[in-house]
Amino acid sequence: MPQGAFETPCLLLDRAKLAANIASMAARFRTIGVPLRPHLKTAKSIDVARLCQAHGADRWTVSTLREAEYFASHGLSDMLYAVSIVPAKIDRVMALNRTGANVAVCLDTMEGADALAAALPEGPPLRVFLEIDVDHHRTGLQPGETRLIDIATRIHSTERLVLAGVMAHGGESYASRSLAEIEAMAEQERRITVAAAEAIRADGIPCPTVSVGSTPTARFGTSYEGVDEVRAGVYMFQDVFQSNLGVCPPDAIALSVLTSVVSHAPHLNRLVIDAGGMALSKDRSCAIQENDCGYGFLTDEVGRLIPGLYVNGVSQEHGYVTTRDGSPLDLNRFPVGSLLRVLPNHACMTAAAYDAYHVAEADGHIAEVWPRVNGWSLYTP
């Protein structure tokens, strides 16, 4: 399929860069001797998960039950659903587990543990992780809280609930300004989560697994002592945010949006592309970073960075491209109808607008289309 034969905007996944990103993280943790539990929230694709399997992955993290059902239907098992469970979702988890999917859940409240115990239907024992708040970023119990032991005890003493361990996500690492700061966040994530497990064990309750992770802390942690597994997801694709953090070089970014130049606005020193807020997402997390990319950086049709340009605004289906320094944009270089790619600010959000990846070889040739699993439930109107 030649590049021009499908329509823009279109989600591209560079096969070689994807493979290299997956291989590199797998090799790092093979050397460290701690298993990776890849987070499939970014890729949402069995084809991508298969590449991780080829590098040894045998356990998974998911962010929705729809992901869990999709990956289970493709034979994956041992999944951690890493969003605090609520009673209304238990039946769906247990239906999966009766098929052998072995989905574990997480929670951080006594109300949640009580409700889980009350709602648990017949079926195999349910593994529960206690979430620990290591940096006030997301969810979790604070280190040293007496609730930690109380909830662990509640789970341990409830028939058919099994305390699988403790988990944490050092998401504040995303706000780091230097590698030293990421290293410090990784150490904080490790230290606090291991301490929580030790506090539970000191109370005589088995706490088999310490699970931590985020792409930056997985990439730059200097010690994983006491850690039993590491979770990360966006590293497979990378994005401008991760590149700005120093997690990867810009040319490691495997995900991009192929777009057409649709208009020129010389009076506004900009060109307009058909990738707007819908196609790129409205994620502006880069705004806190020095090398702010707006809604994304530009490359040519085959992925070579065009320095000095960025998408500085979006409407629903229009993206506005101009120069970062305000210098005149040479519109003749970008005729109406020509193709560009946008390297996204945040891969997870951008990919969510698409049903599928067009898998691109290094020359831009598209050989395969890989479906994605979006949303939360499969509606049958």
Next chain:
Amino acid sequence: MPQGAFETPCLLLDRAKLAANIASMAARFRTIGVPLRPHLKTAKSIDVARLCQAHGADRWTVSTLREAEYFASHGLSDMLYAVSIVPAKIDRVMALNRTGANVAVCLDTMEGADALAAALPEGPPLRVFLEIDVDHHRTGLQPGETRLIDIATRIHSTERLVLAGVMAHGGESYASRSLAEIEAMAEQERRITVAAAEAIRADGIPCPTVSVGSTPTARFGTSYEGVDEVRAGVYMFQDVFQSNLGVCPPDAIALSVLTSVVSHAPHLNRLVIDAGGMALSKDRSCAIQENDCGYGFLTDEVGRLIPGLYVNGVSQEHGYVTTRDGSPLDLNRFPVGSLLRVLPNHACMTAAAYDAYHVAEADGHIAEVWPRVNGWSLYTP
């Protein structure tokens, strides 16, 4: 289907509010005597379009060719694809038009007109709108540019291209701070677009249709003299952004996201819901408004506003709810597992994360599920 029987996050559409919003805008333009060309970019649903039809709509605006194909498959015709056309998309438009869909396109460059003329395959004549830039918001030719007449002449003199008229979108009305400002933006939109049509007509070129619109300028314009049709879309659902603009009262917002409380973080004075960046979008357009809602305001399970709360942060699948004034949040009011709704910042972006609407009656009962058409192409891996 009782409310608790499906899973969160879930997109709700309040049937009575939707119907009232559609009826009210239709009645306004029936009185004014100018046809509405409803923009289906927000709803992306044939069921919603049918409600507009019941109020007299017989022409449509779409933002993607996938919308055009979907609506044509349900029998709609006379559609304006309101994103500047590029040659690679012509075949798809012409395939639709050979089935009678009567899709018009728009452009604003001579390169675009030349390419269109060169790429146009056999088929019925193609109607082309020239886009006029009334406020430097999106795309379009500047008023008074000689290119305007040149491009109009090029289209008029090309066999099988028909100049359908001029169109503009007064999107800068979204930045208004008062109703007087919206009125002024509406008048600017009307005046400049009508003047462009008159300049073309003065050159002896037929320019049958003057098409303008945005939800704020459609709601508050004081004159539509010389205007032949008005385009608007988000008015069907409304959202917090429109409510803050004064376009509607908060209780007119028909779209919301049903969400579960999944965690309590007393140490951070917040509760956590399972509607995060994926479920709400990362749109923060409200940030420029005085009554900034963060990522959305909260209501109870049946849609009654809970004053003083907002979603002040999101991760991929987590939303963080706290008080707007920093006062202590009474977590006991919101047990883990209880349901809330989020009124979205920007309806178009939030709805895009979902395959379907759950249509809610006033008591929260769900009687129907209406599918949506997302994305740009139907991939067949």
